[in-house]
Amino acid sequence: MIKITAVLIAVVGLMTFFFYETVPEPDITTTRGFEKLANLPNEVEESSGLVALPQQGLYLTHNDAGNKPYLYKLNEEGQLIETIKLDLKNKDWEDLTMDDxxxxxxxxxxxxxxxxxxLAVFKLDLQRPERVxxxxxxxxxxxxxxxxxxxRNFDSEASFxxxxxxYLVTKDRGRGETAKLYQLPDKPGQHQAKLIGRHALKTQVTGAAISPDGRTVALLGDEKLHLYTGFQEPATFYKGRHEEVELKKAGQTEGLTFRDNxxxxxxxxGGSLYRYTL
Known part of the structure; x- marks a missing residue:
């Protein structure tokens, strides 16, 4: 009887060992290099676009549709430095970018x-904001x-x-599976945005940016960051290497810019400013 009991205990022990070895551990890792910098000022209720200014540590942002047509200059501590009031209508401002x-x-x-x-993209010099x-x-x-x-794939919340x-990247509201890429001249006037590519991406893109050296393109969507490298030219960035990074608990991220490469x-x-280091 004692021998039988010992054998049963051994069998149960082995079963327990193998059971715990085969059950996968939950994913509790956090995204390396991703951190919150600050809360945004009260004036920035719904940050929708973001661009880094030449002055180190300063940025421009704006609110989403229906808000005042203001640009807000702020620093990485979330402090409001300046409010730039424009003689425009904020019908549905979605993004900011800057040329060389x-x-x-x-x-x-x-x-x-x-x-x-x-639809329009408004071009201005911050030294003469009245001339748009x-x-x-x-x-x-x-x-x-x-x-x-x-x-319905003619909505864009992302540009660079x-x-x-x-370059305009669409938010696929029809099927939620394809981001289209359009090219538009940076000159004032009436134009047709030229369709230059399609990218199978099962997310609705909410922001875009390109690195200063032109070697990395980043897209935002669904608490995820999509990074593209190794492409021949920015117009075909989606043909390069694609890396997906989770931005856990970041909320509805919409503004995106490169501070440096x-x-x-x-x-x-939701009113937060984050930093992600590649």
Whole structure:
């Protein structure tokens, strides 16, 4: 009887050992290099766009649709440095970018219902903010306003400037599976945004940025950061190496900019400013 009991105990012990060895451990790792910098000032209720200024540690942001047409200059401690009031309407401002001459581009490109005919990117010099130039456009492949629900992929919340052109990345509201890339001249006037690529990405893109050296493109969406490297040119960044980074508990992140080639600054509509180090 004693021998039988000993054998049973041994068998139970072995079963317990193998059971615990085969059950996977939960993922409790955190994203390396991702940290919160500060809370945004009260004036920035819904940060939607973000761009790094030439002055180290200073940024511009703005609020989402329907808010005042103001640009807010702030630092990495979340302190409001200056409010720049513009003689525009914030119909649906979604992103900010800057060219190599220091011109700022405000993407009034939000198009939730895919029925807008007044899409624009506003270009200005911060030294003369009263002089705003409008880059108005339509999408070359949009024929209906709005198109059928599954074809609604003409909303853009993400843009970046490079080499004399503005690149717009769409937020696929139809199927949620394809980000389209359009190219737009950075000159004022009426233009057609040229469709130059499609990227299978099952997320709705909410922000974009390119590194100062032009070697890394970053996209935001669904508490995730998508990094692209190793491409031939920015116009085909989606053909490069794609890395996905989780931004756990970051909330609805919308603003994205490179501080330098290895550091991203991110803002959320929830009122936080983050840093991610590549």
């Amino acid at each position: 001459q220091g011109n700022i581009y405000i993407a009034d490109t939000g198009n939730n219902n895919n029925n807008r005919r007044d 130039q409008a880059i108005r456009y339509t999408y070359e492949d949009q024929q209906e306003f709005p198109p059928p629900k599954k074809e 400037w490079y080499g004399g052109a503005i 290895s550091t991203l600054i991110i803002s959320s509509e």
